[in-house]
Amino acid sequence: MNKSNIPASPAQATPPNRRHVLGLAGATGLALLDPTLARAQGLDNTLRVGFVSPRTGPLGSFGEGDGHVLALARKALASGLVIGGKAYKVEILDRDTQSDPARASQLAKALIDNDKVDLMLTTSTPEVVNPVSDACEAAGVPCLATVMPWEAWYFGRGAKPGAPSPFKWSFLFSFGVADFVKSYISQWSAVPSNKRVAALLPNDADGNAIRNALLPHLQKAGFTVVDGGPYETGTTDFSAQIARFKAEKCEILCSFPIPPDFATFWRQAAQQGLAKSMKVVQIAKTGLFASTIEVLGPLGYNLSVAAYWHKNYPYASALTGLTGVQLADGYEKASGKQWNQQLGASLSLLDAGVAALKAAANPKDKAGLAKALSTLQTTTMMGKVDFTKGPVGNVSSVPMIGAQWVKPAAGSKFKYDYVITENESDPRIPVAAKLKSYS
Structure with a gap:
């Protein structure tokens, strides 16, 4: 018998090298073998959303209801999202700035560099929103924010009156002067x-x-x-x-x-x-x-x-289906504390963020997601958000x-x-x- 025709025993078989494995497994195998490389090649099917707010410190009252809102959002997103015919898991990574602007910047950079977030959400005062927005602008990561005067966000970060918006990656829907x-x-x-x-x-x-x-x-x-x-x-x-x-x-x-x-x-x-x-x-x-x-x-x-x-606003959350009264009552029952207006704002931020992900052809493509934000039109619990006709570029005014x-x-x-x-x-x-x- 020709020995060359005899199948090798397991003990005699030559271990497959990495190139052979990749040839057999293809891109899907690559994702399993090297998640970091898979993210870089856009093969990861998890959308990572950063959520940065002040939950402790002098500004902690702004974030006292964020845990409740985030739990509602995670429940609503438990089955993921289907965008462009592709199914995605959604992971929300929330961080507390402790009311410290320097910490806000550090947290944003860590979410960008270490956690590789696809979208950053941030809320409540310039001490939080501005450093997070700046970190995203520098890194080329789409960022959506709310709850601070838009003039303090826009001009406070270097934009000039009458000049085109200098921002490509950061967007704010909020009130102004x-x-x-x-x-x-x-x-x-x-x-x-x-x-x-x-x-x-x-x-x-x-x-x-x-x-x-x-x-x-x-x-x-x-x-x-x-x-x-x-x-x-x-x-x-x-x-x-x-x-x-x-x-x-x-x-x-x-x-x-x-x-x-x-x-x-x-x-x-x-x-x-x-x-x-x-x-x-x-x-x-x-x-x-x-x-x-x-x-x-x-x-x-x-x-x-x-x-x-206010809980009596006539708008509901697209993400959770809750009315303002239902959101407020649910929070009071769960926490024993009186409802507060940041509940609706934080849920509106999540509503708008999810709407932007859905509007993008490929939510893993950061440039495409930023473009989707620049033309986003949706209704949140705070009212209508429309970035096509803001008072300035990258801003949508809310009442x-x-x-x-x-x-x-x-x-x-x-x-x-x-x-x-x-x-x-x-x-x-x-x-x-x-x-x-x-x-």
């Missing part, structure tokens, strides 16, 4: 006052953007603005600002401090006699959530806020409405109720009550 102006003027007109406005604005991205853009609009609308001057975050003595506001007989407060700073200021304002002369106390960046109002006790009643979401913290009805298990007081930016949103004077 024009939305604040519309809500504030509508809200303040409901209460008789001398139209003298005390402006308490910090020396940060939000404060400087509002100082340069909002205050001139208020002056044009007939209000006299008294600027207390840029103060540093963490200030513990606001006596100078309070004395000036009292001397100028201000009856409206317009403020943009972080929660701890406003609590310090407003307690001192009450002690030094400023609070009792105020007809409207308008707060932003703080006072958005019950947790930041409860620390003020009775001083929190009748504070007014421009809100970017702001007026709201106020008031004493709840008898029998409520919470200390405050949060009611809608004006809807100039979106008449479809129901108004519940007229604004009450603070003093």
Whole structure:
């Protein structure tokens, strides 16, 4: 017998080399043998979505409901997505910035470099959104953000008025100065006052953007603005600002401090006699959530806020199918805490992010996904998102409405109720009550 025709025994067989294995297994085998290389060649069928927000630290109130929202999103995405006829798993990688801008940047870079995210989502204030957006812009990773004044995001990151957008990878749907102006003027007109406005604005991205853009609009609308001057975050003595506001007989407060700073200021304002002369106390960046109002006790009643979401908004989540009331009720039942407006905003961010993935021909192609974001038109719990006609490139404006913290009805298990007081930016949103004077 010709030995060359005898099959080799397992012991005699020559182990297949890597080239032979790849020839037999093809691209699918490559994905199993080398996941990192598979990602690079676009063979991975898992879409990785980064979600960066502040869940602890001074800005932690913005993220206190994110765990609940992320659980809802993961449940809705458990069976994955089918895009362009291909099935994808979806993995959401959430990170807490601890309210630290430097940490926000580091987390974003780690998600980009180590976790190879396909899409980055980020929310809540320039201290979070700007460093994450910058990291994505530098790395060429699509990024979608919300909840901060768009001027602080756009001009605060180097864009120039009248010039084309310098951004290719980062996008924001959020409110802007024009939305604040519309809500504030509508809200303040409901209460008789001398139209003298005390402006308490910090020396940060939000404060400087509002100082340069909002205050001139208020002056044009007939209000006299008294600027207390840029103060540093963490200030513990606001006596100078309070004395000036009292001397100028201000009856409206317009403020943009972080929660701890406003609590310090407003307690001192009450002690030094400023609070009792105020007809409207308008707060932003703080006072958005019950947790930041409860620390003020009775001083929190009748504070007014421009809100970017309320549970009575008439829009549902495309991702989960939940209405605003269902989302709020589910959170209260699960957590025992009062609902807050960031619930709807964080779910809107996830809604819009998933809509962008679906709109891309190939969601693993970063350039294609960025293009899908640039033309995205969808409806979220916050309202319509349309990047084809933003106030500037890479921005879609969403409405702001007026709201106020008031004493709840008898029998409520919470200390405050949060009611809608004006809807100039979106008449479809129901108004519940007229604004009450603070003093």
